[in-house]
Amino acid sequence: MAGRKQFDVDEALRRAMHVFWRWGYSEASIDRLTEGTGLGRSSLYGTFGDKSALFRKSLQRYAQTYHPLYDQALSGPHPSPSAVVAAYLQVTLNRIADPTVPDGCLLTVSATQFPALDTEGQAMVRAMIDDLRAMLEQALLAAGADDQEAAELALCTLATNKSLAVLSRAGFSSEDLATVATAAARIPGDDIRE
Amino acid sequence: MAGRKQFDVDEALRRAMHVFWRWGYSEASIDRLTEGTGLGRSSLYGTFGDKSALFRKSLQRYAQTYHPLYDQALSGPHPSPSAVVAAYLQVTLNRIADPTVPDGCLLTVSATQFPALDTEGQAMVRAMIDDLRAMLEQALLAAGADDQEAAELALCTLATNKSLAVLSRAGFSSEDLATVATAAARIPGDDIRE
DNA sequence: CACATCTTGCACCGATCGTTTCAAGATGTG
DNA sequence: CACATCTTGAAACGATCGGTGCAAGATGTG
Numbered sequence: 001m002a003g004r005k006q007f008d009v010d011e012a013l014r015r016a017m018h019v020f021w022r023w024g025y026s027e028a029s030i031d032r033l034t035e036g037t038g039l040g041r042s043s044l045y046g047t048f049g050d051k052s053a054l055f056r057k058s059l060q061r062y063a064q065t066y067h068p069l070y071d072q073a074l075s076g077p078h079p080s081p082s083a084v085v086a087a088y089l090q091v092t093l094n095r096i097a098d099p100t101v102p103d104g105c106l107l108t109v110s111a112t113q114f115p116a117l118d119t120e121g122q123a124m125v126r127a128m129i130d131d132l133r134a135m136l137e138q139a140l141l142a143a144g145a146d147d148q149e150a151a152e153l154a155l156c157t158l159a160t161n162k163s164l165a166v167l168s169r170a171g172f173s174s175e176d177l178a179t180v181a182t183a184a185a186r187i188p189g190d191d192i193r194e
Numbered sequence: 195m196a197g198r199k200q201f202d203v204d205e206a207l208r209r210a211m212h213v214f215w216r217w218g219y220s221e222a223s224i225d226r227l228t229e230g231t232g233l234g235r236s237s238l239y240g241t242f243g244d245k246s247a248l249f250r251k252s253l254q255r256y257a258q259t260y261h262p263l264y265d266q267a268l269s270g271p272h273p274s275p276s277a278v279v280a281a282y283l284q285v286t287l288n289r290i291a292d293p294t295v296p297d298g299c300l301l302t303v304s305a306t307q308f309p310a311l312d313t314e315g316q317a318m319v320r321a322m323i324d325d326l327r328a329m330l331e332q333a334l335l336a337a338g339a340d341d342q343e344a345a346e347l348a349l350c351t352l353a354t355n356k357s358l359a360v361l362s363r364a365g366f367s368s369e370d371l372a373t374v375a376t377a378a379a380r381i382p383g384d385d386i387r388e
Numbered sequence: 389c390a391c392a393t394c395t396t397g398c399a400c401c402g403a404t405c406g407t408t409t410c411a412a413g414a415t416g417t418g
Numbered sequence: 419c420a421c422a423t424c425t426t427g428a429a430a431c432g433a434t435c436g437g438t439g440c441a442a443g444a445t446g447t448g
């Protein structure tokens with residue numbers, strides 16, 4: 001029945017991340033996590049610790065996977081909110097290509113369920129959102145925006161990102177999401193790119 | 195111990211709504227609902243039915259209470275996304291004045307927890323969001339916008355509303371929320387008023 | 389082969405979940 | 419007062435929750 005690990009740890013974490021992403025923390029029961037990952041309870045607990053620890057590792061895994069998309073969109077010659085929005089739409093397209101990827105955004109789902117998280121989970125969600133905001137702000141500064149512009153645009157871009165995540169969760173069509181994204185990209189200040 | 199009802203039904207519903215609002219559907223346990231309303235289990239079940247029915251009545255109660263704020267903001271001489279944003283900020287101010295009102299927006303919290311809701315709950319959340327969107331669109335049409343403008347602005351206003359709710363849930367300051375709100379009000383098309 | 393190490397499946401733990409039942413008590417009507 | 423009606427508190431239901439214990443089996447090392 002055993003011997004060496006019979007599963008890929010990183011792939012299991014990816015699937016666990018999807019379970020939290022789809023169901024949120026409280027509704028992501030151990031049964032759903034074992035079913036989603038294919039692991040037994042012993043393997044789950046032995047590898048990742050308890051549910052709270054697995055959730056935090058899923059958050060880290062999420063940031064490692066998706067935040068570089070925004071960084072990449074911002075590192076080009078034309079960093080702008082529209083680039084970030086385009087990055088989000090790319091995630092949406094990835095989701096369409098791979099139906100196992102859930103709707104919306106793990107960070108947004110976690111943020112709206114804030115009171116349901118323990119102290120460590122809340123701290124990590126806050127830290128991740130702050131990191132994303134700082135990443136956006138720094139990229140805009142590097143693109144030549146002044147301090148005030150960069151701060152405001154980073155915040156608004158984050159807001160647009162979150163609104164897209166909510167509307168996607170509520171079942172809005174990709175056309176509607178694209179409409180919101182392009183409109184947000186017309187926010188004054190977006191023209192700081194060259 | 196009994197006889198006639200020893201509580202106000204509408205006030206109890208308002209408190210139950212706050213519990214769902216703060217905790218979300220799954221984390222709003224019966225114990226938290228009884229504690230939040232001050233009612234016993236028997237009174238809760240006898241008056242409102244099971245948890246799902248109470249949740250749906252809370253959603254209706256929420257729409258009756260807060261959607262008129264948007265309608266009111268839009269019925270003035272200058273209906274615009276900024277007016278809707280102002281309405282949301284007013285809700286925030288009400289929350290500061292009355293600390294028992296939770297963060298964010300019951301509809302947004304419910305939307306992000308979509309998979310955790312039963313069929314009836316999902317249908318009602320969808321219907322309420324569609325209603326709000328239609329309300330915004332109709333007001334913009336009445337203000338003189340053409341069909342395309344009204345549709346796009348209504349959608350974007352809804353998006354801004356949702357992003358404010360998420361950021362508020364994540365603990366962003368009122369200054370940050372105001373920044374997002376005023377920036378969104380600068381979206382082209384907002385000048386259709388007079 | 390002998391042995392230590394690690395992994396796995398299964399059963400089980402107490403706690404909490406949503407829900408139901410029921411007797412006791414308070415009220416309105418005759 | 420007698421009686422039907424309604425409400426309430428408390429106990430209890432089966433189901434599920436997150437988490438643990440343990441024996442059986444597979445592997446690596448000697």
